[in-house]
Amino acid sequence: MMNRIRKGNSDLNLLIVLTLFSAISGLILALVNNVTKDRIAMVAVIKQKKALMEVMPAFDTAEAETILADPMDPFELFVCKKDQKPVGIAVMASSRLLSAEQLKKLAIPENIRQDQSYADPIKLLVGFTIDGKIKGVSILDCKETPGLGTNINTPAFKSNYVDAGIDLKKWSVKKDGGDVEQLTAATISSRATTAIVAKSIAIYKNKVKSLNLK
Amino acid sequence: MGLDNLKKELYRGVVTENPTFRIVLGMCPTLATTTSVQNALGMGISVIAVLTCSNIAISMLRNVIPNKVRIPAFVVVIATFVTVVDLLIAAFIPPLYEALGIFIPLIVVNCIILGRAEAYAAKNEVLPSAIDGLVMGIGFTCSLALIGSIREFLSAGTLLGYTVVPFTHKFILMTLAPGAFITLGLTLALINFLQSKEN
Amino acid sequence: MTSALISILITSAIFNNVIFAQFLGTCPFLGVSKSIETATGMGLAVIFVMVLANIITYYVQMLLVKFGVAYLQTLAFILVIAALVQMVEIMLKKLSPGLYKALGIYLPLITTNCAVLGIALLAIKKNYGLVESVVYSFATAAGFTLAIILFAGVREQMRFSKIPDAMDGFPIALITTGIMALAFMGFAGFKLPF
Secondary structure: OHHHHHHOOOHHHHHHHHHHHHHHHHHHHHHHHHHHHHHHHHHHHHHHHHHHHHHOOOOOEEEEEEEEOOOOOOEEEEEEEEOOEEEEEEEEEEOOOOOHHHHHHOOOOOOOOOOOOOOOOOEEEEEEEOOOEEEEEEEEEOOOOOOOHHHHHOHHHHOOOOOOEOOOOOOOEHHHOOOEOOOOOOHHHHHHHHHHHHHHHHHHHHHHHHOOOO | OOHHHHHHHHHHHHHHOOOOOOOOOOHHHHHHOOOOHHHHHHHHHHHHHHHHHHHHHHHHHOOOOOHHHHHHHHHHHHHHHHHHHHHHHHHHOHHHHHHHHHHOHHHHHOHHHHHHHHHHHOOOOHHHHHHHHHHHHHHHHHHHHHHHHHHHHHHHOEEOOEEOOOOOOOOHHHHOHHHHHHHHHHHHHHHHHHHHHHO | OHHHHHHHHHHHHHHOOOOOOOOOOHHHHHHOOOOHHHHHHHHHHHHHHHHHHHHHHHHHHHHHHHOOOHHHHHHHHHHHHHHHHHHHHHHHHHHOHHHHHHHHHHOHHHHHOHHHHHHHHHHHHOOOOHHHHHHHHHHHHHHHHHHHHHHHHHHHHHOOOOOOHHHOOHHHHHHHHHHHHHHHHHHOOOOOOO
């Protein structure tokens, strides 16, 4: 029978062979997928937990909330609790331009600076402690100019934000009259990053208010 | 197969018939995944896995596949192994999965794999085909590692993440597109030159 | 919506040029660029295949997700592209035998063109709707055509220069591509006024 399959060149024959191949291939893949899918799902969860651990004080649970839906660039909020009490709130935001209604939805003042990044939007995870300090800033995505804009991901630049009391600083770069030391030759990237932090602060304050913590 | 034969095959795959430098195939991953030695090796090992497995499978099936549909049939086999590798890397080596991105599924259109299937595995026994796949894959990995070392060293002064020379001024262009093209071009020229000297 | 589309159009064709910035499609780029005529022919063929591929794979992906078999994506997409290229071959043979002969072996090689599969995959990753996907694939392929014609022009001129043996062929082609990529880098950070 194998020989007949090989010799026969009719179109139906070819279709049968290909379909058979695809079916077997599909079965093999379904098997491998079954074996790996749980692990792959875990990978995403672990990644998120690791990212939160970098910017939050010690916590045992984190409640995630999508505050601005988007397939590529959602804004999310994480309320981290230890022993049932909130210890910190993390905000995932980016520098993409928000419309007036989006700003309203997030309770961000309409006149806030929305400086844009040089290249694709910068994505940050900003961690706040419950008493109003920035615990950490994690750069999730940055496609700025290598060697210049990418220096926002250095401890030196991040020290502008980390451990700062949110009401104790003016959140714009020094060039614009604020307190943030911008990077040399990377003012645009510095501005964009600071703008994201300012937006995150507004989001954090709004969440704290709604949680009745203050 | 004697050890001598294996050594001869290895020499063929890495030097005389090196897929990147002699046959000049599979350039997209060579340019895209060689920003660091680690990524280059990750890509190379994935290709070795797919190439060897697909060569074995195609060699086993070579008498069953009708001639007219051999290319689509090969593609189905290769795509299957590529997806398996894709899922395994996503599950067990997440950092590599993020580093290589879409270039893992793009292994399916890597001309090297289809080329070897057509030129060798379809016409030879299983063991020789397996070895052919293995040595060609190793050759490809070596060339990826070579380009990767040059680019990583010049752009960051490191190799595999370990600082070799702490540069103060880094040749950052090497991590970007132009650096990739120029490095590959110059390396190819150098190898051509050395080859002609030998002759 | 239109401004978003125009943004995708210009970004994919020029700023994020598929060859000079994304490394996709380098094999045919280097192989079919010896003369401006074949380059144009190849470019047009790629535009046709890429747009159709993106349209079909958009629906295929919807089916895959509906049946929960997203892991079959690579397999399904490459089969679609292979079938598409076969069709284009048959069409060209009938409609333009001259072009068919000129493209020769490079036509079936569009199947293994990383750009076609790559852009189909990226459009899904970026969550583009059907219209955005069409604009994206058209713009990318147009960028490919632009790149390959520019390059062919340069190569035709290079025929009049004396090139050292070791550099001749691929090496000088790669270095030239690198210099052109450098030029295209000038577009980085370009912000469209809308």
